[in-house]
Amino acid sequence: xxxxxxxxxxxxxxxxxxxxxxxxxxxxFDSLKDLVRTALQEAHEKRAVPGAAALIRELxxxxxxxxxxxxxxxxxxxxVLQEKLLLDGITWDEFVLKDNxxxxxxxxxxxxxxxxxxxLPVLLESRLRAPAExxxxxxxxxxxxxxxxxxxxxxxxxxxxDDRVLxxxxxxxxxxxxxxxxVRAAWxxxxxxxxxxxxxxxxxxxxxxxxxxxxGPRVVPVFNYFQAALVLMADGELTAPQVLRVxxxxxxxxxxxxxxxxxxxxxxxxxxxxxxxxxxGLVQALEGPDALLAALRPVPDxxxxxxxxxxxxxxxxxxxxPVTVDYLALLADALPGTHKGRRQx
Amino acid sequence: xxxGVTLAxxxxxxxxxxxxxxRGAAALTLEKSDVSVVLVGDGAAIDASLGKVRHQAERISxxxxxxxxxxxxxxxxxxxERPSASILVAAKLVAGGEAHALVSAGNTGxxxxxxxxxxxxxxxxxRAALAAVYPTHRLHGEKQDPFSLILDVGATxxxxxxxxxxxxxxxxAYSRIISRNPSPRVALLSNGxxxxxxxxxxxxxxQLLRALPGIQFVGNVEGVDIPRGTADVVVCDxxxxxxxxxxxxxxxxxxxxxxxxAYKEKVLWRAxxxxxxxxxxxxxxxxxxxxxGGAPVLGFDRLFIKAHGRSRAHAISNAxxxxxxxxxxxxxxxxxxxxxx
Numbered sequence: 001x002x003x004x005x006x007x008x009x010x011x012x013x014x015x016x017x018x019x020x021x022x023x024x025x026x027x028x029f030d031s032l033k034d035l036v037r038t039a040l041q042e043a044h045e046k047r048a049v050p051g052a053a054a055l056i057r058e059l060x061x062x063x064x065x066x067x068x069x070x071x072x073x074x075x076x077x078x079x080v081l082q083e084k085l086l087l088d089g090i091t092w093d094e095f096v097l098k099d100n101x102x103x104x105x106x107x108x109x110x111x112x113x114x115x116x117x118x119x120l121p122v123l124l125e126s127r128l129r130a131p132a133e134x135x136x137x138x139x140x141x142x143x144x145x146x147x148x149x150x151x152x153x154x155x156x157x158x159x160x161x162d163d164r165v166l167x168x169x170x171x172x173x174x175x176x177x178x179x180x181x182x183v184r185a186a187w188x189x190x191x192x193x194x195x196x197x198x199x200x201x202x203x204x205x206x207x208x209x210x211x212x213x214x215x216g217p218r219v220v221p222v223f224n225y226f227q228a229a230l231v232l233m234a235d236g237e238l239t240a241p242q243v244l245r246v247x248x249x250x251x252x253x254x255x256x257x258x259x260x261x262x263x264x265x266x267x268x269x270x271x272x273x274x275x276x277x278x279x280x281g282l283v284q285a286l287e288g289p290d291a292l293l294a295a296l297r298p299v300p301d302x303x304x305x306x307x308x309x310x311x312x313x314x315x316x317x318x319x320x321x322p323v324t325v326d327y328l329a330l331l332a333d334a335l336p337g338t339h340k341g342r343r344q345x
Numbered sequence: 346x347x348x349g350v351t352l353a354x355x356x357x358x359x360x361x362x363x364x365x366x367x368r369g370a371a372a373l374t375l376e377k378s379d380v381s382v383v384l385v386g387d388g389a390a391i392d393a394s395l396g397k398v399r400h401q402a403e404r405i406s407x408x409x410x411x412x413x414x415x416x417x418x419x420x421x422x423x424x425x426e427r428p429s430a431s432i433l434v435a436a437k438l439v440a441g442g443e444a445h446a447l448v449s450a451g452n453t454g455x456x457x458x459x460x461x462x463x464x465x466x467x468x469x470x471x472r473a474a475l476a477a478v479y480p481t482h483r484l485h486g487e488k489q490d491p492f493s494l495i496l497d498v499g500a501t502x503x504x505x506x507x508x509x510x511x512x513x514x515x516x517x518a519y520s521r522i523i524s525r526n527p528s529p530r531v532a533l534l535s536n537g538x539x540x541x542x543x544x545x546x547x548x549x550x551x552q553l554l555r556a557l558p559g560i561q562f563v564g565n566v567e568g569v570d571i572p573r574g575t576a577d578v579v580v581c582d583x584x585x586x587x588x589x590x591x592x593x594x595x596x597x598x599x600x601x602x603x604x605x606x607a608y609k610e611k612v613l614w615r616a617x618x619x620x621x622x623x624x625x626x627x628x629x630x631x632x633x634x635x636x637x638g639g640a641p642v643l644g645f646d647r648l649f650i651k652a653h654g655r656s657r658a659h660a661i662s663n664a665x666x667x668x669x670x671x672x673x674x675x676x677x678x679x680x681x682x683x684x685x686x
Contacts, residue, residue, distance in 0.1 A: 205399075206375065206399040206400065206401065207399070208395075208396055208397050208398055208399055208400075209396050210396030210397050213396075223401070223402040223403055224403060227402075256403070259351070259381055259406075260381075260403035260404065261403075262406070263381070263402060263403050263404065263405055263406045264402060264403050266406050266407065267402040267403075267405070270388070270392050270407060271392070271396075308443075309406060312406065312407065312408040312409060313388055313407065313409050314388060314409035314411070315388075315409075317388075317389075317392070
């Protein structure tokens with residue numbers, strides 16, 4: 001596919017890792033009917049999650065990043081998925097899908113639904129190819145075990161998980177011995193680093209955000225990609241006009257309005273994410289000459305709406321404290337199916 | 346950019362605590378795509394509850410209000426002492442246009458008083474009325490609603506004939522919109538069906554209602570007609586309405602107590618009740634006030650839905666649906682048009 005860039009020649013400052021189903025694409029696979037329909041869809045019939053394409057485009061616009069896609073979709077869907085990304089104006093650097101035909105042929109039925117044994121080695125092996133200084137932002141959803149796997153990946157890289165915990169996780173998650181060996185080999189070969197800055201979990205199933213509190217503030221559950229963009233702006237990854245362009249896509253394609261944007265903003269403030277200060281930057285960008293942002297005016301209304309949302313809270317909640325993730329206590333999140341019942345901590 | 350309907354929920358007042366109100370409002374945001382909610386109350390308590398339930402964050406905002414009025418408190422002094430009480434703050438938000446209607450399961454008097462302070466009475470309305478729904482034998486309207494509306498049940502004691510006519514117009518409009526009853530039967534509560542029966546204001550109101558176009562006035566009804574559902578809307582002053590409503594509730598509780606007594610007393614009676622259990626359950630479901638959610642305070646330019654103090658999430662959510670429906674159908678506008686006629 002022409003969308004794939006030559007990874008070996010790139011030297012990224014940032015790596016953005018994205019899941020596809022329910023993270024980038026609005027995919028339904030809760031029933032057999034959904035699965036069949038998804039499998040038969042052509043590229044132009046697939047729908048991206050509102051704001052996802054705009055967010056990726058803005059993240060990639062500086063040209064110093066990798067986009068690594070790791071999806072549980074079967075390899076047979078590669079062409080149609082890649083075509084969809086290209087239709088949305090997105091190019092990628094890595095594109096890994098799950099070879100479930102191979103799993104079936106080898107009688108590895110646990111691997112059909114298992115996520116840890118699939119994604120963890122892929123992530124670690126991909127990291128082996130990345131420059132040591134490259135930092136990462138990961139995007140997943142609440143339909144599978146993304147929060148668990150991404151956090152484990154981050155803490156393995158940073159040396160915050162020991163071999164005993166890893167072994168127990170791999171065993172409990174039913175990871176096959178050869179995949180366990182891949183995980184260990186890649187992990188051992190990687191130099192110690194702490195590159196994962198954020199893990200965004202899109203709340204496709206509207207899982208209560210507190211269910212992710214035990215992963216700490218690095219994991220940011222988001223209801224929409226405007227929220228992700230706000231946090232990324234606070235982190236210095238995006239500028240205010242870029243955030244507003246994500247908002248614009250939500251307004252134009254998903255029926256978002258000022259109330260929904262300000263509610264999304266306030267939701268993050270209430271959950272202790274440090275976005276209250278980005279409002280000033282957004283206002284400045286709105287007052288600027290960017291013609292694209294005309295749809296988001298009138299500016300005074302927007303300024304008042306954002307200010308009111310913060311003022312309504314009285315005091316701004318304190319930032320979230322760092323957390324040491326107890327992976328053994330969270331093992332249920334890693335098992336296929338059990339995370340679907342996740343409701344509260 | 347249409348924002349749909351926004352409802353302000355007084356989170357603090359209900360007997361079941363903020364968690365149930367938050368759960369109910371959260372459920373509403375998942376169920377109704379055009380409804381947004383402002384949760385008014387203790388910010389920390391709201392966020393603690395909200396973090397544990399599925400919801401649509403784009404449709405929820407929180408407005409911190411540090412105080413609240415307790416269920417048994419005298420409304421006047423409580424609101425004087427606590428200008429940051431959640432019910433006052435919520436009413437102010439509605440009056441200021443940040444939300445279209447107010448929902449509260451808290452202190453009824455405080456709710457009515459907060460509305461009186463921040464909302465405007467509709468032109469032609471001298472006094473607001475608190476309405477209540479009660480289960481009846483007869484079904485009503487397109488929804489086959491097992492509930493009739495009675496008003497006033499406590500907002501006003503000592504009314505004029507014109508006040509009663511106003512209550513009739515408001516109750517009729519509410520029934521048309523909420524029960525989808527195109528021509529609700531409206532009656533005056535009295536001590537006889539004859540037009541000349543009852544206190545002077547009721548007799549005078551009877552004459553006025555007979556001549557009023559746009560309302561299906563069916564004359565006077567007696568207390569016995571209330572549970573029969575002879576009328577879809579029963580009009581009375583707040584004193585009579587409150588006594589009647591409490592008596593209905595008391596009878597209902599007594600029947601339940603008798604059933605419990607019978608269940609314990611004899612094995613044969615227990616067996617009989619067991620055989621009837623599915624029917625009793627169906628009857629209970631049919632007349633469950635939680636299905637209805639709340640009762641309106643009518644007469645203001647903004648809507649206040651008073652949910653039952655014991656409301657849990659389901660009832661709160663239904664109260665929100667009632668409020669949203671009333672807003673969508675411009676209940677205040679319909680009442681105003683009725684009053685002009």
